[in-house]
Amino acid sequence: MATFNNTDLAAFKDVWVFCEQRQGKLMPTDFELISEGRKLADELGVQVCGLLLGDGVDGLARELGGYGADKVYVCNSPLLKDYTTDGYAKVVCDAVESRKPEVVLFGASTLGRDLGPRCAARLHTGLCADCTHLDVDMPIYKDFLRENSTLPSERIEGVKTAKVLGQDHDVSRDLKMTRPAFGGHLMASIICPRFRPAMATVRPGVMKKAPFDQKKADACQIVALDVALTREEIHTEVLETVKAAKKLVDLIGADYIVSVGRGIGKDVEKGLKLAEDLAAELGGVVGGSRAVVDAGWLSADHQVGQTGKTVHPKIYVALGISGAIQHKAGMQDSECIIAVNKTPTAPIFEIADYGICGDLFKVTPLLTDAIRAAKAAK
Amino acid sequence: MKIIVCVKQVPDTSGKVAVNPDGTLNRASMQTITNPDDLNAVEAALALKDTTGCQVVVVSMGPPPAEGMLREVLARGADEAYLVSAREFGGSDTFATSQIIAAAIHRIGVGEGDIVLCGRQAIDGDTAQVGPQIAEKLHIPQVSYVADIQMDGSTVTCKRILEDGYMTVRTQTPCLLTCIKELNTPRYMSVPGIVGCYDKPLTVLNYEALKDEPLIEVDTIGLAGSPTNILTSFTPPQKGAGMMLEGDGKETCEKLAGLLADKHII
Numbered sequence: 001m002a003t004f005n006n007t008d009l010a011a012f013k014d015v016w017v018f019c020e021q022r023q024g025k026l027m028p029t030d031f032e033l034i035s036e037g038r039k040l041a042d043e044l045g046v047q048v049c050g051l052l053l054g055d056g057v058d059g060l061a062r063e064l065g066g067y068g069a070d071k072v073y074v075c076n077s078p079l080l081k082d083y084t085t086d087g088y089a090k091v092v093c094d095a096v097e098s099r100k101p102e103v104v105l106f107g108a109s110t111l112g113r114d115l116g117p118r119c120a121a122r123l124h125t126g127l128c129a130d131c132t133h134l135d136v137d138m139p140i141y142k143d144f145l146r147e148n149s150t151l152p153s154e155r156i157e158g159v160k161t162a163k164v165l166g167q168d169h170d171v172s173r174d175l176k177m178t179r180p181a182f183g184g185h186l187m188a189s190i191i192c193p194r195f196r197p198a199m200a201t202v203r204p205g206v207m208k209k210a211p212f213d214q215k216k217a218d219a220c221q222i223v224a225l226d227v228a229l230t231r232e233e234i235h236t237e238v239l240e241t242v243k244a245a246k247k248l249v250d251l252i253g254a255d256y257i258v259s260v261g262r263g264i265g266k267d268v269e270k271g272l273k274l275a276e277d278l279a280a281e282l283g284g285v286v287g288g289s290r291a292v293v294d295a296g297w298l299s300a301d302h303q304v305g306q307t308g309k310t311v312h313p314k315i316y317v318a319l320g321i322s323g324a325i326q327h328k329a330g331m332q333d334s335e336c337i338i339a340v341n342k343t344p345t346a347p348i349f350e351i352a353d354y355g356i357c358g359d360l361f362k363v364t365p366l367l368t369d370a371i372r373a374a375k376a377a378k
Numbered sequence: 379m380k381i382i383v384c385v386k387q388v389p390d391t392s393g394k395v396a397v398n399p400d401g402t403l404n405r406a407s408m409q410t411i412t413n414p415d416d417l418n419a420v421e422a423a424l425a426l427k428d429t430t431g432c433q434v435v436v437v438s439m440g441p442p443p444a445e446g447m448l449r450e451v452l453a454r455g456a457d458e459a460y461l462v463s464a465r466e467f468g469g470s471d472t473f474a475t476s477q478i479i480a481a482a483i484h485r486i487g488v489g490e491g492d493i494v495l496c497g498r499q500a501i502d503g504d505t506a507q508v509g510p511q512i513a514e515k516l517h518i519p520q521v522s523y524v525a526d527i528q529m530d531g532s533t534v535t536c537k538r539i540l541e542d543g544y545m546t547v548r549t550q551t552p553c554l555l556t557c558i559k560e561l562n563t564p565r566y567m568s569v570p571g572i573v574g575c576y577d578k579p580l581t582v583l584n585y586e587a588l589k590d591e592p593l594i595e596v597d598t599i600g601l602a603g604s605p606t607n608i609l610t611s612f613t614p615p616q617k618g619a620g621m622m623l624e625g626d627g628k629e630t631c632e633k634l635a636g637l638l639a640d641k642h643i644i
């Protein structure tokens with residue numbers, strides 16, 4: 001069936017980033033995605049544009065330019081003050097249908113993963129969830145495979161076309177969206193060859209933010225779009241938005257993370273205290289495995305892993321964590337991994353730069369002291 | 379009032395996973411389970427059945443062995459099951475899957491007073507897309523990441539989780555909610571439930587049964603028709619193990635601190 005988006009693919013141009021704001025504040029992922037979008041737009045030879053929805057949010061647009069946005073489309077309406085699936089999906093889809101971007105990226109937040117699929121279904125196109133890597137350019141993509149896969153080089157060289165409706169389709173201009181599947185056991189690169197735009201949600205904290213450039217911010221073009229949205233089109237009502245009372249831990253931005261696992265179970269309070277002391281000495285924060293979060297020892301914002309956060313600190317210390325694949329999925333790209341575990345066969349040692357086999361209650365305070373001494377000796 | 383719950387049978391990704399030489403998953407080597415979040419959706423439906431006496435219908439799309447899983451859900455207390463199964467549907471991405479399941483739900487019928495429940499995400503693909511996409515195709519409102527449901531007539535009020543707090547969202551039936559594990563603790567099968575589950579109706583909807591549904595577009599179903607295609611799949615290289623330090627005492631920790639200082643990372 002011919003629809004508006006599968007007949008003339010060449011009519012679709014530009015890389016768009018849906019820029020999420022909450023209570024009038026941009027999300028850190030917006031800057032990561034604009035920076036990543038800039039890279040993709042350069043590979044495609046097109047512009048990268050932000051799409052910003054809200055009520056009176058014009059003032060936020062220019063900052064996006066500082067990270068590389070050529071243009072920011074701003075949609076203002078009192079009806080867009082609170083996030084609603086219906087309101088936001090209508091405005092995003094209207095903008096996409098009239099301006100025809102080739103690629104649309106969303107942050108894989110709890111809102112992005114609500115909005116993205118609704119829009120993709122309405123726009124009749126594909127969406128790849130929770131991506132951790134994006135490419136267009138083939139040589140760059142192949143370099144990525146060489147470094148990050150166990151595929152033999154002949155297989156990598158042979159990546160050229162995909163079977164699309166029985167025909168060989170050249171993938172050199174397609175967005176290649178790579179993501180983990182099956183709990184991190186497997187990676188897959190996905191394309192969306194028949195329909196435009198190609199859409200992806202992208203995991204927060206994975207893409208690198210470019211340095212802010214005031215000149216680019218000043219040059220960024222800001223375009224107000226008309227919003228055709230009525231209250232009757234919104235079928236949900238936000239009664240209240242409640243912020244968590246306590247400050248959430250910033251794992252994604254942290255350079256040093258000390259994570260605890262079920263191994264602290266013998267004396268949870270003491271285990272957490274030891275981890276906090278070590279984190280404080282390093283100038284970092286405490287994280288945890290899912291087992292610890294499920295047990296209620298730490299709140300969910302501390303969870304590292306496939307269903308938690310992806311982190312890449314300078315040092316990741318794993319105290320009493322076994323190293324299940326779902327945990328590794330969130331921390332294996334840390335610069336330096338230190339594992340303390342009393343079981344010599346714990347899988348965490350397979351990826352640790354430095355392993356100490358021992359009781360964390362004994363080792364942790366010694367390590368904190370030793371690090372304090374080493375810093376003082378510098 | 380009727381609650382339709384979408385339940386998927388998935389490989390148990392917490393166990394050992396075997397990968398074929400060509401980079402695809404060796405599914406035959408894996409145990410299958412009912413997708414964890416879907417059990418929370420089933421429990422939410424059964425809890426509403428306990429208080430309102432509504433009917434609970436479960437739907438699954440998958441190969442024929444998924445029937446066993448559906449019988450288990452019937453044993454937990456659901457009233458009726460549909461298995462959507464056909465070679466033509468195999469290999470569907472989320473767009474195609476949601477289209478087919480939406481067609482099946484449309485066939486079962488969803489109207490005033492009814493609710494569709496999904497899990498937040500399935501642990502094989504982890505996309506969390508099928509729920510919202512079914513809602514779009516059925517033209518009904520959605521609330522995702524739901525951690526609490528309150529019903530008052532046709533009004534549904536949900537606690538919807540955010541990274542940094544939550545929202546309270548109100549909507550009307552029919553609607554679709556995606557359920558997270560914080561919503562409830564799933565009940566077990568009861569002995570009478572197990573005895574009775576084979577007498578409850580289980581209908582297979584194959585390609586013939588659904589192909590004329592208005593929601594089905596024949597060129598966007600199955601492996602060939604899905605808008606997204608897998609270009610390559612691969613296993614990530616194992617990061618090489620580093621250094622196991624001798625001992626667990628003061629000298630060991632001092633040695634490690636020295637190594638970190640030499641590398642200028644502390």
Ligand SMILES: Cc1cc2nc3c(=O)[nH]c(=O)nc-3n(C[C@H](O)[C@H](O)[C@H](O)COP(=O)(O)OP(=O)(O)OC[C@H]3O[C@@H](n4cnc5c(N)ncnc54)[C@H](O)[C@@H]3O)c2cc1C
Nearest residue numbers: 261262263289290291305306307308320322327342343360
């Ligand atoms: C769909 C799915 C998603 C998941 N997502 C995540 C995720 O995002 N993040 C995550 O972390 N997990 C996740 N998991 C869970 C994961 O599979 C593991 O169950 C979990 O990571 C285990 O946590 P743990 O290492 O703390 O506990 P355990 O596996 O129980 O390990 C405890 C470790 O502590 C050691 N130990 C015990 N006492 C001491 C001591 N005194 N001193 C030193 N060492 C000690 C033990 O030797 C053991 O190795 C997920 C699972 C599934 C199925």
Ligand SMILES: Nc1ncnc2c1ncn2[C@@H]1O[C@H](COP(=O)(O)O)[C@@H](O)[C@H]1O
Nearest residue numbers: 384385439496497499500505506507508
């Ligand atoms: N094949 C399927 N059969 C029934 N329900 C499904 C199927 N695939 C996905 N779902 C539902 O959609 C939710 C999200 O799945 P996913 O988008 O694959 O992460 C699941 O928790 C199920 O409730």
